[in-house]
Amino acid sequence: MGEMIATREAFGRALAACGAENRDIVVLDADLSKATMSSVFQKAFPERFFNVGIAEGDLIDTAAGLAAAGKIPFACTFAVFAAGRAFEQIRNSVAYPKLNVKICGSHGGIAVGWDGATHQAVEDLAIMAAIPNMVVLYPGDAVEMEAAVKAMVFYDGPVYIRFGRQPQPVLFDRSSYEFRIGKGIVMRNGRDVTLVVTGSLLAAAMQAADDLAAGGIEAEVLHLPTVKPLDEALLVESASRTGRAVVIEEGVIRGGLGSAVAVTLAQHCPVPMGFIGMEDTFGQSGSPEELLEYYHLTPAAVVERVKGLMK
CATH class of the missing domain: 3.40.50.970 (Thiamin diphosphate (ThDP)-binding fold, Pyr/PP domains)
Incomplete structure (x- = not known):
């Protein structure tokens, strides 16, 4: 890895x-x-x-x-x-x-x-x-x-x-990477769906994109390290091309990145959307790997959600 x-x-x-x-x-x-x-x-x-x-x-x-x-x-x-x-x-x-x-x-x-x-x-x-x-x-x-x-x-x-x-x-090159507040990054280009992710689940989104490509689905991975202010222009541009969006975050969907993406796309580019994150629930004790699996915050869960949205 x-x-x-x-x-x-x-x-x-x-x-x-x-x-x-x-x-x-x-x-x-x-x-x-x-x-x-x-x-x-x-x-x-x-x-x-x-x-x-x-x-x-x-x-x-x-x-x-x-x-x-x-x-x-x-x-x-x-x-x-x-x-x-x-x-x-x-x-x-x-x-x-x-x-x-x-x-x-x-x-x-x-x-x-x-x-x-x-x-x-x-x-x-x-x-x-x-x-x-x-x-x-x-x-x-x-x-x-x-x-x-x-x-x-x-x-x-x-x-x-x-x-x-x-x-x-570690996914970025230290010698060349430049961070700008309010700016997102297209990590991978795709035509069928936009995977919108922030923070700790970026690697999971990249793995999901690889797994989807093996099945003929080209996912664009859009990383938004600034949750607020959101890079709305980049988000709308990507979703308008792919026609679908799935948001991935290690936190509650309502009020988090999922809500921000939903509001932006509903206003500027209405497309079918899916959400991978915490529902109306707290966490619990367990190993990090067990918890990510239990709450469906894994590449496999992303793949399943994308395939459901494609149908």
């Missing part, structure tokens, strides 16, 4: 690298620095690192104060805690005044595995995308994560980025 790197590891490395170039970057963590990998920055720049303890509301409000003072704060915790415990502070202290705070949610999705439903963030993308002024990012591999962190530094405003614990296949 090639090189496998967890996006949280890439996040930690990129944060430290950016910190070496820009002394305005400060990092805050809610007592999870070893898990979120913000500890890499902590080791390199201890004077610019702040552990606020298990107090996510304080994490965000302190970051907001630092942003108001001209710093570029990266506030790190688990995705489920950022979207849940700190929602009010994110909404009122960061997004409403449009402060330059970067909210970093680790351990996103169900692939957290054995930690179970209480720690599996399946709603975070939907929650964050619903907040005005908030940019929402979900990179698909380590290379894209590193590039996204650098892009966040140069973007002036609130950003939420999700990353994961499990190693992911």
